[in-house]
Amino acid sequence: MSVKKSDLYSPEIFKTSLINSFKKLNPKELISNPVMLSVEIGSILTTLEFIRQIFFKSNIPIWFTGWVSIWLWFTVIFSNFAEAFSESRGKARAESLKKSKTQIMAKKLENASFDSRYITIPSTDLKKGDIVLVEQDDLVPGDGEVISGAALVNESAVTGESAPVVREAGGDRSAVTGGTLVISNSIIVKITSNPGETFLDRMISMVEGAKRRKTPNEVALEVLLIALTLVFIFVVINLKALSTYSINSSGHGSPISIVILIALFVCLAPTTIAALLPAIGIAGMDRLFRKNVVALSGKAVEAAGDVNVLLLDKTGTITLGNRQAVDFIPIGKHTKEECARIALMSSLTDETPEGRSIVVLAKNQYNLRFQELPSNTETIPFSAKTRMSGVNIDSHRYRKGSADAISDYILQNGGSVPEDMEEVVMEISKSGGTPLVVTYDNEVIGVINLKDILKTGIKERFEQLRKMGIKTVMITGDNPLTAATIAAEAGVDDFLAQAKPEDKLRLVKEYQQQGLMVAMTGDGTNDAPALAQADVAVAMNTGTQAAREAANIIDLDSSPTKLLDIVDIGKQLLMTRGALTTFSISNDIAKYFVIIPAAVISIYPQLNALNIMQLSNPYLAILSAVIFNAIVIPLLTPLALKGVWYRPMKAENLLIFNLLIYGLGGLIAPFIGIKLIYLALSLFI
Ligand SMILES: Nc1ncnc2c1ncn2[C@@H]1O[C@H](COP(=O)(O)OP(=O)(O)OP(=O)(O)O)[C@@H](O)[C@H]1O
Numbered sequence: 001m002s003v004k005k006s007d008l009y010s011p012e013i014f015k016t017s018l019i020n021s022f023k024k025l026n027p028k029e030l031i032s033n034p035v036m037l038s039v040e041i042g043s044i045l046t047t048l049e050f051i052r053q054i055f056f057k058s059n060i061p062i063w064f065t066g067w068v069s070i071w072l073w074f075t076v077i078f079s080n081f082a083e084a085f086s087e088s089r090g091k092a093r094a095e096s097l098k099k100s101k102t103q104i105m106a107k108k109l110e111n112a113s114f115d116s117r118y119i120t121i122p123s124t125d126l127k128k129g130d131i132v133l134v135e136q137d138d139l140v141p142g143d144g145e146v147i148s149g150a151a152l153v154n155e156s157a158v159t160g161e162s163a164p165v166v167r168e169a170g171g172d173r174s175a176v177t178g179g180t181l182v183i184s185n186s187i188i189v190k191i192t193s194n195p196g197e198t199f200l201d202r203m204i205s206m207v208e209g210a211k212r213r214k215t216p217n218e219v220a221l222e223v224l225l226i227a228l229t230l231v232f233i234f235v236v237i238n239l240k241a242l243s244t245y246s247i248n249s250s251g252h253g254s255p256i257s258i259v260i261l262i263a264l265f266v267c268l269a270p271t272t273i274a275a276l277l278p279a280i281g282i283a284g285m286d287r288l289f290r291k292n293v294v295a296l297s298g299k300a301v302e303a304a305g306d307v308n309v310l311l312l313d314k315t316g317t318i319t320l321g322n323r324q325a326v327d328f329i330p331i332g333k334h335t336k337e338e339c340a341r342i343a344l345m346s347s348l349t350d351e352t353p354e355g356r357s358i359v360v361l362a363k364n365q366y367n368l369r370f371q372e373l374p375s376n377t378e379t380i381p382f383s384a385k386t387r388m389s390g391v392n393i394d395s396h397r398y399r400k401g402s403a404d405a406i407s408d409y410i411l412q413n414g415g416s417v418p419e420d421m422e423e424v425v426m427e428i429s430k431s432g433g434t435p436l437v438v439t440y441d442n443e444v445i446g447v448i449n450l451k452d453i454l455k456t457g458i459k460e461r462f463e464q465l466r467k468m469g470i471k472t473v474m475i476t477g478d479n480p481l482t483a484a485t486i487a488a489e490a491g492v493d494d495f496l497a498q499a500k501p502e503d504k505l506r507l508v509k510e511y512q513q514q515g516l517m518v519a520m521t522g523d524g525t526n527d528a529p530a531l532a533q534a535d536v537a538v539a540m541n542t543g544t545q546a547a548r549e550a551a552n553i554i555d556l557d558s559s560p561t562k563l564l565d566i567v568d569i570g571k572q573l574l575m576t577r578g579a580l581t582t583f584s585i586s587n588d589i590a591k592y593f594v595i596i597p598a599a600v601i602s603i604y605p606q607l608n609a610l611n612i613m614q615l616s617n618p619y620l621a622i623l624s625a626v627i628f629n630a631i632v633i634p635l636l637t638p639l640a641l642k643g644v645w646y647r648p649m650k651a652e653n654l655l656i657f658n659l660l661i662y663g664l665g666g667l668i669a670p671f672i673g674i675k676l677i678y679l680a681l682s683l684f685i
């Protein structure tokens with residue numbers, strides 16, 4: 001992954017791509033690009049004609065046939081090069097990923113306990129469901145979920161990021177990836193994928209482009225291109241028939257040679273876009289990859305470009321995500337210290353970052369410390385469904401959780417909610433904080449203020465999205481008041497509060513039923529159902545295995561604002577394809593008017609009026625057109641790889657903008673280009 005940009009443009013890659021462009025001349029390979037295959041067939045025919053002309057007399061000059069053949073071959077090779085070059089960059093990355101796929105030994109446990117015995121087996125023998133021990137300085141033997149313990153993990157083999165990260169049981173950061181290195185502590189991992197199907201394997205095959213399948217859009221466009229090609233074959237055959245007929249009836253002129261017909265056909269067929277189409281798709285994935293994002297299908301990238309609604313979770317996406325306890329606010333007769341003590345008790349076994357921050361605050365404010373918990377302590381872990389956590393000790397219940405969850409809980413147990421609680425909860429919520437109500441048995445002791453900070457620059461990003469006509473919706477498990485405050489500060493269009501996993505799923509479905517394309521980002525197991533349903537599902541690499549499996553795009557940096565970059569790249573991919581298709585087709589139409597008059601002038605002298613370009617030598621005119629047609633491909637390849645420039649604006653405006661630039665540009669370019677080549681060639685011939 002740590003492939004430098006300069007490596008990607010190295011002479012080595014250039015050389016390999018060149019070799020591969022010749023290898024791709026094999027018709028078996030070229031069949032995947034039918035337009036180019038037809039050009040290759042044309043090249044073979046003109047080359048055979050050239051050989052024939054060496055021995056037999058012909059009514060067209062041999063230099064013409066020779067040069068046309070050469071430039072037709074160039075056309076195919078230029079097209080192959082564009083594809084080979086875009087692929088080779090992915091291959092270079094795949095190589096560096098493969099290096100990290102060395103043979104790893106796994107410590108397979110008999111049962112999920114640190115005291116359990118283990119046997120050492122090769123990681124390739126591990127199966128889904130196996131339990132392994134990973135100790136300090138061990139490589140994680142496969143993809144899995146931490147089910148016990150916490151460790152510092154160096155994931156640079158996969159993410160290229162050398163700063164170690166915490167992977168721990170219980171939270172939204174429980175997934176570990178095979179090939180990464182544990183640098184301190186031990187964890188017990190449940191393996192979640194069979195050999196050959198790991199994340200690294202999937203990534204390698206994606207970046208290699210080996211398993212790249214055409215997306216439905218690409219297939220549709222290709223059908224159009226093939227149809228256009230057939231139309232032009234038809235036009236050219238007709239031209240032949242027409243010329244034969246007119247010569248027979250008028251008695252002058254010469255029949256149009258096969259070389260001219262093939263040259264005409266290649267100029268008119270949609271060769272430019274056919275040549276660049278594969279490169280555009282691969283380059284889109286590559287651009288994502290450079291942002292450290294892996295798309296698991298080409299379709300996901302395209303869908304990202306068509307997104308209408310973006311669903312983002314609040315914590316960690318819109319806010320920084322380290323919700324930290326900043327204050328204990330007592331309720332009723334209780335003291336601040338009492339509140340801190342109960343909050344601490346309820347958090348001692350809470351593995352979430354929120355829980356840990358409460359322990360830290362209690363220690364800092366009151367010097368309350370981690371105590372040895374009695375052995376009969378029962379842990380009630382936090383879940384997105386209950387929105388509570390705590391412990392039971394000796395029939396006493398210590399809890400903390402969202403105000404509505406705690407209220408329900410107290411009422412169910414026959415208690416009552418104090419009146420002044422609501423006010424404190426409101427106060428914290430209005431400031432954008434998350435209130436956690438602390439209880440001891442049925443008694444409300446106080447409220448913890450968890451503060452989270454809005455990410456900088458997020459408002460501007462949402463503003464950009466709005467300009468593109470994309471609606472942003474924040475979904476959060478938090479209460480409506482906190483949600484409203486953060487939503488207003490961040491400038492999202494809408495929000496859904498107190499969302500449980502099934503609410504998130506329902507929201508995705510609702511938007512889809514309105515015919516909208518939905519993107520979503522998430523990291524938790526509670527996000528997995530909605531991610532699986534969304535058209536574009538971006539999971540954080542740090543997220544849970546469930547989220548990573550439900551997603552079709554993985555962000556290796558786990559930075560949720562990436563979704564915005566992903567939409568940008570998807571849009572740019574669609575734009576680039578649209579722009580180059582427009583350019584290519586208008587270019588072909590323009591060539592029609594440049595070449596046809598020149599080509600048939602000997603048969604129909606009256607067409608001279610149409611020969612506006614004044615290309616008096618028809619052979620030179622046609623050769624110029626063939627050369628122009630070929631060199632447009634390498635000229636546009638950098639644009640296909642880099643993507644066209646664009647500004648965020650509504651789809652309709654973009655369409656008009658594009659038609660103007662690329663449509664008009666495509667119409668004008670051949671007139672100028674062919675004339676210039678013609679003038680240059682005239683100096684020699
Ligand atoms: N450790 C915890 N113990 C008890 N309650 C918690 C804990 N963490 C969060 N909560 C409560 O549960 C609610 C839901 O939290 P969760 O992090 O699952 O939300 P979410 O649906 O993932 O949305 P988001 O991540 O956008 O806030 C929080 O708003 C908070 O009230």
Ligand SMILES: [K+]
Binds near residue numbers: 266267268270629
């Ligand atoms: K063409």
Ligand SMILES: [Mg+2]
Binds near residue numbers: 172
């Ligand atoms: Mg969450």
